[in-house]
Each structure stands twice: as structure tokens, then as C-alpha cells.
Amino acid sequence: MTHRAVITGLGFITSIGNDRPTVTTNLRALRPGLARIEFMGNPDLPVKVAGTIKDFDVASPSWRDWRHPSGYNLPREILRSLPPHGLYALCATDQALVDAGLSPTDLTDGTTGLYGASAGSAFLLHHHLAQLHAVRGERGNPMGVVSSIAGTLNFNLAAHYHIRGAVGGFAAACASSSHALGCALDDIRLGRQTRMLVVGAEEANAESILPFAAMRALTSRDDPLTASRPFDRTRNGFVGAGGAVCLILEELGSARRRGAPIYAELVGWGQAADGHNVAVSHPEGTGLADAMQRALADAALGPADVDYVNAHATSTVAGDRSEALALGNVFTAAGAHPRISSTKGLTGHPLSLAGVMEAGFCALALREGFIPGNANLTDPDEACAGLDLPRTTLDDSPDVVLNNSSGFGGSNVCHVLRRLT
Missing domain, CATH: 3.40.47.10 (Thiolase/Chalcone synthase)
Known part of the structure; x- marks a missing residue:
């Protein structure tokens, strides 16, 4: 390619x-x-x-x-x-x-x-x-x-x-x-x-x-x-x-x-299924962890290269916990601590629209130089231990961003976006 x-x-x-x-x-x-x-x-x-x-x-x-x-x-x-x-x-x-x-x-x-x-x-x-x-x-x-x-x-x-x-x-x-x-x-x-x-x-x-x-x-x-x-x-x-x-x-x-405007480069993606349940994510987030790792490999990047993750987290009990554990396995376990937020605290969950919408949000964050915070996060779930979950928007300029999505049947997808160099 x-x-x-x-x-x-x-x-x-x-x-x-x-x-x-x-x-x-x-x-x-x-x-x-x-x-x-x-x-x-x-x-x-x-x-x-x-x-x-x-x-x-x-x-x-x-x-x-x-x-x-x-x-x-x-x-x-x-x-x-x-x-x-x-x-x-x-x-x-x-x-x-x-x-x-x-x-x-x-x-x-x-x-x-x-x-x-x-x-x-x-x-x-x-x-x-x-x-x-x-x-x-x-x-x-x-x-x-x-x-x-x-x-x-x-x-x-x-x-x-x-x-x-x-x-x-x-x-x-x-x-x-x-x-x-x-x-x-x-x-x-x-x-x-x-x-x-x-x-x-x-x-x-x-x-x-x-x-x-x-x-x-x-x-x-x-x-x-x-x-x-x-x-x-x-x-x-x-x-x-x-x-x-x-x-x-x-x-x-x-x-x-x-001479077109360029927001960001899309440098890789990965997908992996849970093979677990028709509706509920794998409780340990194994499929999403695989998707993130495959996306990073496709982009020739490692966990430490990532500055921000736009999480899929929809505000459900099981789904958010599964993703938090997957993020911990991919990043925290590797000694990496990217900022992580779910913008669904602002938008709600628009179902099949979510992935491209949030990829658009990631492109805005890369071009405009900010990291959106976690709206309404006051008491993080214990599964989030070790994750960097900012409560307010940060005026930091990320260079590499991940965007996660998960669907029924354990269908997990991750994109990697990067500031164009």
C-alpha cells in the first residue's frame, strides 16, 4: 500500500x-x-x-x-x-x-x-x-x-x-x-x-x-x-x-x-470480534484490545506514541467496563498513559453514526489542538484505575489519536489518525 x-x-x-x-x-x-x-x-x-x-x-x-x-x-x-x-x-x-x-x-x-x-x-x-x-x-x-x-x-x-x-x-x-x-x-x-x-x-x-x-x-x-x-x-x-x-x-x-484543506492523516485501522455474545461486549474487552493492537501495528506505531483516545464508551455498565479494561491492557500495562475521553457524554449515542462522527471529532482535535474532556465524569468506575480521564478540555495539541467503536456481536474497530507531517 x-x-x-x-x-x-x-x-x-x-x-x-x-x-x-x-x-x-x-x-x-x-x-x-x-x-x-x-x-x-x-x-x-x-x-x-x-x-x-x-x-x-x-x-x-x-x-x-x-x-x-x-x-x-x-x-x-x-x-x-x-x-x-x-x-x-x-x-x-x-x-x-x-x-x-x-x-x-x-x-x-x-x-x-x-x-x-x-x-x-x-x-x-x-x-x-x-x-x-x-x-x-x-x-x-x-x-x-x-x-x-x-x-x-x-x-x-x-x-x-x-x-x-x-x-x-x-x-x-x-x-x-x-x-x-x-x-x-x-x-x-x-x-x-x-x-x-x-x-x-x-x-x-x-x-x-x-x-x-x-x-x-x-x-x-x-x-x-x-x-x-x-x-x-x-x-x-x-x-x-x-x-x-x-x-x-x-x-x-x-x-x-x-490545495485542499487537510485535517489529519488516517494512518491505520484494525478490527477484531469478541466471539462472545450477540449483544454484550466481552467482559475483559479482549476483542477491542485486539482491534487497538492491530490498528497500531497497521500504523507502525506503539502504545507510547498515542496522545489521545476517543473511547466508544456509551454510558452502559457492561460496555464501559469492558472498554476500560481493554484500554488498560493495551496502554497502562505497556506503561503508556494517553488522555482518554468519551464524547458521548455530550452527544449521546447515535448508533451506527458514532464511528465516523467521532473520527470527525478526532480530526478537529488534531487540527485545532485540543483534547475534549469527559463530561459528567465525577466518580470513575474502578475498572478505570490507571487511565488518564481528563474532566475538562485540555488545550494540548495531540499528534496521534485513536478512535474506538464497538457493535453488537462484539464487532470492534479502531482507527489511528495523525497530524500530517
Whole structure:
């Protein structure tokens, strides 16, 4: 692999902001984007908080009723086949293209690909199937399939931007967009593509979030400022969230020839499964430890080279403990003490979007020279002994950053990002 890959564009629609400057400010200030919410008009539900998307209204199953910020190119023919989170994704991708200095015509010659990650739209799927049942199968929405199933981001965005390079989707639950980013890196390093758009998106509605309550994975806390508490002894579940992020990965030579902005270099990645349980991480974090070690080996770096780790930690009891032990085995046991934080204390957990969103956060930290602290961490779990978990944002300039993700079935992914030298 002789080609190097750099991040040249970022677009954000998230609970902590709908553009790069706002997201950067809120990351630095540790200002959360969570809000009280009442799902299904039922005040008795134990789930009271979510990571909401401001300035958008996508509560209706009809795109004609949606509201969004001005300034985006959203033709009728694309809107009619989008799910709500597809609208977020389109806006985030438009942002990223402007950020990278790319025009739509730059994407159509076959050297640009697109990888997407989402769980699809359970909201629209339920709506379309209910309509189908109501008329006993005699008619249905012609856009019902492409607007709701997993892969909807790939279908819609690739068609809208006339992408002729590699296009595909990834389904690994909360590690999905991390797999997408890793495979995009390989495509560039192998010379298969010049640039890749990596897009993750999810909805923050009852259909996408409430099913996790039945798994006892969601917090019952009702204060949006403190509900998400990664690594804290008092954590009791994650806060569901939605949004979209587009990250543009580009071959270094191409980026330099264009004079493109460069946030960071993506220098390696690793993945490993737990082989343990369909839903719960290995209690000792063995799979995630393997993924981190493989990522470091891929980047030709060691534990002592890492300055900051953006942890996957979602604020669940079992998941955070597993990751803390994995971090201890990889770093503390080797005498290394990188700063570690989970930004989900601010954003909540946006499921398959998490990996690419947090890779974007890592790119901001590298370019802007800061390390986000751990929001709401007051009493670290005993499994965190030996880990450096800053409570406040540090004005330190990291050179090497790790980004962790974990999904159902023990699917673990780690990326290594580095300040370009």
C-alpha cells in the first residue's frame, strides 16, 4: 500500500451542532446537545432524554411536511426517496463538499466512491408496511423500499451525486460507519479510489431508540445535562441520538495538488470480534484490545506514541467496563498513559453514526489542538484505575489519536489518525 489518505472535508448534523464551527465550539466547551423528549405522547415511559437535532422537523412520514435550515440544494426528486436521516446525510454531505473545495462534477469520473452506514428507517418502514396491510397489499409507496431499508443512504446519495466509483453500505450496528471508514482507507491506500465519501446517519425517533429500552440499555435519568455519564460509577445506560456526518477521505497527492484543506492523516485501522455474545461486549474487552493492537501495528506505531483516545464508551455498565479494561491492557500495562475521553457524554449515542462522527471529532482535535474532556465524569468506575480521564478540555495539541467503536456481536474497530507531517 503506497498511497496515503488524508481527511479533506467534514460535514456535521449532530446534537451538538449542525456545522463544523458550532461542533468545534461545543466540543471544546463540553456543551451537551441532549434534550428532554416525550416519545409516542406517553409521559410514563422511562426514557426521557435524547440527543436531538435542532432546526429540523422530520416528524412526518411525508417529505412534503419536513422543515430544514435554508441554504441546501434539496431537489424534490431526491427528497421523495429519502428517509428522515437521509435528509440529515444529504445536508452533511453538501457541507463536507464545500469544506473540501469540491464541486459535484468532481465526483463523477469514477475516482470517487461512497460508503454509507445506517440501520435504515424503522420509522418509515413501519409506516409503509402499515399502509400495505391496511389495503391488503393492493398498493404501496413506490419509494417505500429505497427510503426505508438498510442501504438507503447508498442508494440515494450515490444517485444524487452521480457517483461512479465504489459504492456500498455497512451493517455492524454501532461499529458500522467505522467499518465504512476503514474500508475506504484501504481503497485509497491500494490505489482503487482517489477519494471516498464516508457517510453515517441515524434518526432520533421512537422507532430507532425505544427498542433499546427493552434491552435495558437506555438510561432512566431525566436531566439532559447529566444523563449520559461514560465511565462514571453511577452510569445506568446510554442516551439515544441521531444525526449525520460526512467525512471525505482523499489520497494525499490529490489533496495537495488541489490545495485542499487537510485535517489529519488516517494512518491505520484494525478490527477484531469478541466471539462472545450477540449483544454484550466481552467482559475483559479482549476483542477491542485486539482491534487497538492491530490498528497500531497497521500504523507502525506503539502504545507510547498515542496522545489521545476517543473511547466508544456509551454510558452502559457492561460496555464501559469492558472498554476500560481493554484500554488498560493495551496502554497502562505497556506503561503508556494517553488522555482518554468519551464524547458521548455530550452527544449521546447515535448508533451506527458514532464511528465516523467521532473520527470527525478526532480530526478537529488534531487540527485545532485540543483534547475534549469527559463530561459528567465525577466518580470513575474502578475498572478505570490507571487511565488518564481528563474532566475538562485540555488545550494540548495531540499528534496521534485513536478512535474506538464497538457493535453488537462484539464487532470492534479502531482507527489511528495523525497530524500530517
